[in-house]
Amino acid sequence: MISGRCIVTVAATILLLDWNCYTVIAAETNETKEITLAKVGDDFGAQQAFYKIAQKIAKKIQRNLNDDDLDKLSEIWSDNELDYETVIDAVGGIMKKEVGLIIMLIIGAAYVVIMFFAGVIYCCLHCFKSGHSRIKYTNVCSSWTLPILTALLVVGVAFLVAAAIVYGVSVQDTDDNIAYIGDILPKIRDNLQSIIDESSKSLLSSTNSSLVNLFDSKLSKFKKAADPDELQKLITTISDTLDTVNIQNGSTIEKIEEVKTDLNAFRKGEQYEQINYELNKTQVAFDQVQDQMDSASKHLNGIVADVNTKISNVTDLLKTYQSDIASFSAREVIKHVLKAVIIAPAVLVAITVVILTLFAILRIFQNMCNLDWTTSVVKQSGKVTVFGIVVAFIFAWLFMLFSCFLLLIGFTIEATCEPVFYDEQMKLFDHIPHLHFTVTTPLSKNDTEISLSYVLKQCSTNSTISDALKFRQVLDVDIIVEKMSLEQYQQNIGNALDKIDFTNVNRLQTNMEALRTELEAVQQTEVLNSVNELIERLHLLQQLRGSFDNISVDLDNSLDEINNNTYQCRPLYDVWQNIGKLTCNRIGLPVQGMWASVGLIAVVFIPVIIVMIMVSGILHEKKKRHERRHYYDTERRQYLWSRKPNDSLSPNCAVSQLASNDGETSAHFLNRHHPQPAPRAQNRY
Numbered sequence: 001m002i003s004g005r006c007i008v009t010v011a012a013t014i015l016l017l018d019w020n021c022y023t024v025i026a027a028e029t030n031e032t033k034e035i036t037l038a039k040v041g042d043d044f045g046a047q048q049a050f051y052k053i054a055q056k057i058a059k060k061i062q063r064n065l066n067d068d069d070l071d072k073l074s075e076i077w078s079d080n081e082l083d084y085e086t087v088i089d090a091v092g093g094i095m096k097k098e099v100g101l102i103i104m105l106i107i108g109a110a111y112v113v114i115m116f117f118a119g120v121i122y123c124c125l126h127c128f129k130s131g132h133s134r135i136k137y138t139n140v141c142s143s144w145t146l147p148i149l150t151a152l153l154v155v156g157v158a159f160l161v162a163a164a165i166v167y168g169v170s171v172q173d174t175d176d177n178i179a180y181i182g183d184i185l186p187k188i189r190d191n192l193q194s195i196i197d198e199s200s201k202s203l204l205s206s207t208n209s210s211l212v213n214l215f216d217s218k219l220s221k222f223k224k225a226a227d228p229d230e231l232q233k234l235i236t237t238i239s240d241t242l243d244t245v246n247i248q249n250g251s252t253i254e255k256i257e258e259v260k261t262d263l264n265a266f267r268k269g270e271q272y273e274q275i276n277y278e279l280n281k282t283q284v285a286f287d288q289v290q291d292q293m294d295s296a297s298k299h300l301n302g303i304v305a306d307v308n309t310k311i312s313n314v315t316d317l318l319k320t321y322q323s324d325i326a327s328f329s330a331r332e333v334i335k336h337v338l339k340a341v342i343i344a345p346a347v348l349v350a351i352t353v354v355i356l357t358l359f360a361i362l363r364i365f366q367n368m369c370n371l372d373w374t375t376s377v378v379k380q381s382g383k384v385t386v387f388g389i390v391v392a393f394i395f396a397w398l399f400m401l402f403s404c405f406l407l408l409i410g411f412t413i414e415a416t417c418e419p420v421f422y423d424e425q426m427k428l429f430d431h432i433p434h435l436h437f438t439v440t441t442p443l444s445k446n447d448t449e450i451s452l453s454y455v456l457k458q459c460s461t462n463s464t465i466s467d468a469l470k471f472r473q474v475l476d477v478d479i480i481v482e483k484m485s486l487e488q489y490q491q492n493i494g495n496a497l498d499k500i501d502f503t504n505v506n507r508l509q510t511n512m513e514a515l516r517t518e519l520e521a522v523q524q525t526e527v528l529n530s531v532n533e534l535i536e537r538l539h540l541l542q543q544l545r546g547s548f549d550n551i552s553v554d555l556d557n558s559l560d561e562i563n564n565n566t567y568q569c570r571p572l573y574d575v576w577q578n579i580g581k582l583t584c585n586r587i588g589l590p591v592q593g594m595w596a597s598v599g600l601i602a603v604v605f606i607p608v609i610i611v612m613i614m615v616s617g618i619l620h621e622k623k624k625r626h627e628r629r630h631y632y633d634t635e636r637r638q639y640l641w642s643r644k645p646n647d648s649l650s651p652n653c654a655v656s657q658l659a660s661n662d663g664e665t666s667a668h669f670l671n672r673h674h675p676q677p678a679p680r681a682q683n684r685y
Contacts, residue, residue, distance in 0.1 A: 035194050037571055038187045040578045042585035044173060047166050051589040054596035058407075058414040061100025065419060067431075069094050073419070074431035094415075101411055108404040111602065112397040119393025126386050146367075149615050150360040156608040157353045163600040164346040168339050170593035175335045177586050178325050185319045188578060189312060195571050196308040199465040200301045202567035206466070207297040231272050234534045235263050241527040259511050274496035275541065282493075293475055296439070300469045303437045307455060310435065311576060342402070345395040346601050352388025353608060356381060360615050385616040392605045392612075399602040406595030413588040421580030424460075426453035439470075444479045459573035464566040472559050497541065505538045 044051060065073075072090040095101065239260055325331060359381035419428035429435045435452040450470055458468035466472075512531045 035191065035198065035571060037191050037574055038184065038578065039574070040184075040581040040586060042581055042589065044589060047169050047593060048589075050166055050596065051170075051593045054410070054592035055414065055589060057596070058410050058592055059418070061098070061104060061411070062415060062418060063098060063100065065094070065428075067427075069097075070419070070428050070431040073428060074433070098411075101407075104407065105404055108400050108407075108599075111400045115393060115397040115400070115605075119390070119397070122393055123390055126389075146360060146364055146615070146618050149611050149618070150357055150364065152607065152611045153353050153357045153360065153615065156604055156611065157350050157357070159604045160346050160350045160353070160601060160608070163597045163604065164343045164350075166593055167342050167597035167601070170590045170597060171335060171338050173590040174587065174594070175331075177590070178331075181582075182319070182323070184582075185315050188575065188582075189315050191571070192308060192311055192315070192575050195567075195569070195575065196304055199304050199567045199569060199572070202565070203301055203304070203465055203469075203471075204297055206562045206565040207293060231534070231537060234530050234537070238527055238530050238534065239263050241530070259508060263508075272496075274499075275493055278492045278496065296441070296471075296474050299439055300466075300471065300474065303439065303450060303469060304465065306437060307452060307572070310452060311579070315579065342399065342598055342601070345391060345399075349388050349392045349395075349605070349608065352384050352391070353612065355384045356388065356612055356615055359384075359619055363619055381619050382616055385612055389609050389612055392609050396602050396605040396609075399598050399605075403595050403599035403602060406591065406598060410588070410592045410595050413584060413591060417580065417584035417588065421577070421584060424457070426456060429453035429456075439474050441474050441479070448474050455569075456573050456576055459569040462568055462570040464563050465569045466563050466566040468569050471562065475555075475559065500541065502538065502542050505535060505542070508535065 072093055075090055419426075429452050437450045437452075439448045439450060440446070441448060448470055454470075455468045459465075508531070512528060512535075
């Protein structure tokens with residue numbers, strides 16, 4: 001028997017349940033029975049959209065498996081137990097062809113290398129400084145650069161916080177699923193067992209009732225009519241009764257004599273014995289066919305049981321994984337560690353970004369209000385910025401590495417679900433030998449192959465279990481008719497019937513009706529009942545000719561009746577899809593959310609780091625409110641300093657001039673308080 005590992009190799013769980021009720025009509029009792037199926041829900045609430053996007057990405061990077069790939073996968077299940085070396089070889093060979101996955105892993109690896117070395121370089125340059133290099137005398141007061149960068153910081157913080165929240169929820173969803181699967185799997189298993197029981201019961205009862213109606217009911221009435229002993233007994237009883245009737249009416253006596261003559265014509269028993277003999281042979285043939293059909297029906301029920309076993313093995317596998325994970329003592333610790341190692345650094349970086357954003361907003365207000373710069377505040381902002389950037393560099397490449405690992409898990413889940421649950425043609429099942437069943441037709445001894453994929457596909461269209469199991473193909477009507485030798489039996493019966501003269505049956509019936517009054521007068525009404533029974537038997541014998549000419553049509557109708565009365569196996573397909581939802585969505589979606597959220601955090605770190613560096617540099621800028629011009633006064637024969645307002649400053653940032661408009665007063669002021677050295681000849685201009 002094939003192991004459940006041949007179907008799914010990824011542990012899965014479920015969290016939510018809806019319910020569907022299916023009505024099953026028992027063929028033998030016409031009773032209605034409701035089977036309540038557990039339908040796995042896959043709605044995770046607000047984060048559902050994010051999960052679905054990540055799942056679509058994992059699907060899009062997959063390629064379509066060809067027959068060679070399916071053959072490699074089928075080699076994994078050549079035996080009842082998994083050969084893990086074969087699994088590694090087969091899966092590794094297929095993964096080498098997954099171009100989309102390889103490209104994403106290469107991008108992730110490039111990110112890891114670049115961010116690692118960029119972080120090392122940055123730390124060497126800035127870890128022991130209070131901030132970034134100062135850009136002196138750069139006028140930024142009128143620029144929109146700082147407000148735009150501040151807005152980008154706010155957006156970056158929003159993305160970091162949202163991704164961290166989604167990651168934490170994903171981890172929690174996964175843990176909740178593992179905790180809940182132990183309660184749900186038994187219900188799914190019970191659903192499956194109920195469906196299989198009803199299918200088997202329905203198939204057996206419908207087969208038996210239809211074949212009994214076809215063979216036994218038809219043959220029994222003919223055999224009863226052609227029973228030579230009963231016929232002879234009836235004829236003798238009627239004749240003896242008529243001999244004892246004391247009737248003096250001449251016309252009545254003549255009718256009695258005619259009746260006796262007709263009875264003597266039917267008295268010859270060898271033809272009845274011949275008919276009875278042929279009917280007995282036909283009965284034996286029918287019994288043999290019915291035995292073969294019963295055997296085929298039981299064999300098909302065995303296939304139903306095998307289907308149950310194979311699907312149950314999947315639930316058993318999931319239950320085994322669930323038990324192992326649920327009983328793992330460090331599971332709770334691992335859950336908290338998984339949350340902390342991602343959320344804590346992301347939140348730490350987000351906090352530094354928030355602090356830097358506050359400093360940037362303060363600088364914007366300083367620029368607007370023409371306030372003096374606060375040197376201590378600027379230094380503190382530089383330290384905070386350097387700390388946040390270093391933390392981002394340290395964890396960015398680690399996050400991407402972890403995201404690539406989770407991507408492999410998510411990709412494996414989707415790669416498993418695609419051929420097993422998503423593929424409507426179920427091509428993988430056709431390549432697995434253990435998922436094929438062989439039924440030997442009872443009469444032709446030909447082998448009919450029934451695959452699990454065919455059964456599930458038929459059940460998906462709400463076919464009956466007999467259609468899904470190829471009941472018509474297994475019971476070949478033409479072969480049945482040929483093996484039963486009905487033509488020979490029909491010919492022998494016809495020859496025996498030719499020896500019976502049925503032309504007098506109507507006259508016998510007419511004469512007996514005419515004698516009714518006289519017989520009632522002498523209280524001989526019992527003979528009328530005997531005559532009626534005799535006539536009924538003779539009429540049945542007349543109908544016997546050609547009664548089996550349309551046996552093929554009768555068998556077709558009987559098989560139609562079986563198909564109409566057997567269990568509709570759509571619930572079996574729904575149970576299989578529930579297992580698929582359990583595997584691909586309930587556990588798969590949170591895993592997809594985990595790798596996508598961690599990857600998003602790592603990607604968002606890049607623009608956040610860049611913007612933080614730019615904002616930190618702007619916060620350390622110094623600007624000169626007045627341009628200092630050094631010129632030579634020819635009259636005084638000395639250099640003078642002129643302080644003119646910086647025309648590039650905006651009105652809000654402009655300061656009042658300390659000198660007059662022409663700048664000369666400022667020069668005199670500087671000469672008095674800051675005497676200039678004598679000019680050198682080479683400096684004159």
